[in-house]
Amino acid sequence: MTIFNYSxxxxxxFVSVFISILCPCIGIFLVLRRYSMIGDTLAHASLAGxxxxxxxxxNPILGAFVFTSICGALxxxxxxxxxxxxxxxxxxxxxxxxGTAITIISSGKLHVNADSFMFGSILTVTHFDMIMVLIxxxxxxxxxxxxxxxMVYIAYDEEAAKVAGVKVRLINYIFSxxxxxxxxxSIRIVGVLVLSSMIALPVATALQLGKGFKLTLVFSxxxxxIDIMLGLFISYYLNVAPGGFTALISVAVLVFVLLAKKLQxxxxxxxxx
Amino acid sequence: xxMIKAENLFFSYTGSSPYVLDGIxxxxxxxxxxxxxxxxxSGKSTLMRLILNFIKPTSGSIVPQTKRIGYVPQKNDFSNSxxxxxxxxxxxxxxxxxxxxxxxxxxxxxxxxxxxSVKGSLMGxxxxxxxxxxxxxxxxxxxxxxxxxxxxxxxxxxxxQKEIYSFLKKINKENGITVVSVEHNLNAAISNSTLIxxxxxxxxxxxxxxxxxxxxxxxGGKSNDNIQL
Numbered sequence: 068m069t070i071f072n073y074s075x076x077x078x079x080x081f082v083s084v085f086i087s088i089l090c091p092c093i094g095i096f097l098v099l100r101r102y103s104m105i106g107d108t109l110a111h112a113s114l115a116g117x118x119x120x121x122x123x124x125x126n127p128i129l130g131a132f133v134f135t136s137i138c139g140a141l142x143x144x145x146x147x148x149x150x151x152x153x154x155x156x157x158x159x160x161x162x163x164x165x166g167t168a169i170t171i172i173s174s175g176k177l178h179v180n181a182d183s184f185m186f187g188s189i190l191t192v193t194h195f196d197m198i199m200v201l202i203x204x205x206x207x208x209x210x211x212x213x214x215x216x217x218m219v220y221i222a223y224d225e226e227a228a229k230v231a232g233v234k235v236r237l238i239n240y241i242f243s244x245x246x247x248x249x250x251x252x253s254i255r256i257v258g259v260l261v262l263s264s265m266i267a268l269p270v271a272t273a274l275q276l277g278k279g280f281k282l283t284l285v286f287s288x289x290x291x292x293i294d295i296m297l298g299l300f301i302s303y304y305l306n307v308a309p310g311g312f313t314a315l316i317s318v319a320v321l322v323f324v325l326l327a328k329k330l331q332x333x334x335x336x337x338x339x340x
Numbered sequence: 341x342x343m344i345k346a347e348n349l350f351f352s353y354t355g356s357s358p359y360v361l362d363g364i365x366x367x368x369x370x371x372x373x374x375x376x377x378x379x380x381x382s383g384k385s386t387l388m389r390l391i392l393n394f395i396k397p398t399s400g401s402i403v404p405q406t407k408r409i410g411y412v413p414q415k416n417d418f419s420n421s422x423x424x425x426x427x428x429x430x431x432x433x434x435x436x437x438x439x440x441x442x443x444x445x446x447x448x449x450x451x452x453x454x455x456x457s458v459k460g461s462l463m464g465x466x467x468x469x470x471x472x473x474x475x476x477x478x479x480x481x482x483x484x485x486x487x488x489x490x491x492x493x494x495x496x497x498x499x500x501q502k503e504i505y506s507f508l509k510k511i512n513k514e515n516g517i518t519v520v521s522v523e524h525n526l527n528a529a530i531s532n533s534t535l536i537x538x539x540x541x542x543x544x545x546x547x548x549x550x551x552x553x554x555x556x557x558x559x560g561g562k563s564n565d566n567i568q569l
Binding site: 099216220224226227228230233274277278279281 | 426
């Protein structure tokens with residue numbers, strides 16, 4: 068019997084496919100706008116959402132999505148009050164969300180262990196989770212396709228986007244919800260602690276290839292699929308949490324691409340001589 | 341016909357005194373080429389941002405009389421040079437934002453600035469002059485009545501500066517596009533503009549390039565802003 072015959076593994080692969088598509092699609096805009104740490108903050112916010120969901124006997128992914136969307140909108144809202152201190156906004160939202168999560172977990176009122184959401188687990192993906200992941204992913208990808216050119220321009224040249232009539236503020240709010248969606252989709256498998264690596268590292272790797280926007284996005288998805296699938300399978304055989312191992316694979320792929328790039332440049336220099 | 345009208349315009353980042361712009365009255369007619377000059381902090385870029393509606397006046401008003409505005413922002417190496425985007429993507433996405441269906445406009449825009457050959461190149465690999473010409477080509481894609489530029493010669497070599505200014509002069513004369521350009525390059529302002537708007541300490545006055553030069557010479561070769569010609 069191969070691992071593909073296990074229904075928990077099939078569920079995990081199903082969810083991983085969506086994670087590997089959605090995370091880099093969101094990540095490329097976060098990285099290029101130099102907002103990678105927003106991903107990290109919202110990943111931590113999702114833990115509070117999970118605990119609120121569990122406390123209210125609701126689906127934790129739904130809880131994570133709602134709470135993370137609120138936190139994303141809060142970041143966008145606070146941006147007009149702390150224009151030059153984005154890092155301060157993140158500290159505020161991080162304090163609110165981690166404070167909420169710790170308070171709920173330490174209260175002893177949760178009847179379920181929230182640890183699996185911190186480290187990621189392939190055993191805990193339920194059918195309801197899969198439906199949630201499917202709905203959130205499809206809506207998010209369709210929204211991204213619809214707003215693609217607006218979002219490219221907000222990332223590349225926000226002022227030019229404004230002059231062209233793009234409603235930057237509104238799209239930033241929609242983007243916050245998309246980030247929340249990507250995070251909620253990913254927490255089951257990847258876990259809160261290393262989730263930001265799934266958002267930023269495949270994009271960081273693709274950026275090394277020096278391509279245009281669309282190709283960088285495509286390569287980000289390719290690297291993301293490689294990272295998550297390798298992470299999933301190897302962590303299964305090593306019997307370790309998939310989140311941590313996926314993060315390690317992401318770093319390894321990035322280092323590999325950096326070294327290959329360096330080697331290629333050395334060969335080119337040697338040929339010129 | 342008026343292209344921009346400012347009346348009793350005050351602007352302060354804090355909402356009260358001191359004002360960056362302190363009671364500006366300005367009328368720019370269509371077909372003019374106006375260079376806005378003044379020392380650092382005199383409010384040149386703030387005035388541009390008010391025209392573009394990026395910020396709101398503290399009191400008074402400034403209204404462009406057209407909705408068809410092209411904007412060439414100041415070159416920002418830090419944010420743009422490492423951004424993974426090709427020239428085609430820059431222009432194509434902008435075309436989509438402007439809801440222009442005809443894809444040929446991209447080729448036409450590039451031909452206009454003589455850069456069709458770099459269509460597939462990454463923006464980050466272009467020279468300062470080339471990337472500025474692409475920004476101008478992009479601003480012209482919407483067929484604007486008013487073109488606003490923020491220091492168009494920053495980070496551009498002398499040869500490309502000449503090409504850019506002669507192109508701006510050409511589209512101003514031949515296509516009747518009103519040009520308003522924030523300038524730190526006084527030579528360019530005097531040689532190319534039909535009018536100069538001189539901002540000092542939040543207040544400004546409109547004059548001809550000749551009047552500006554005379555004023556400049558009267559001050560012993562130094563402008564009020566300590567800018568050397």
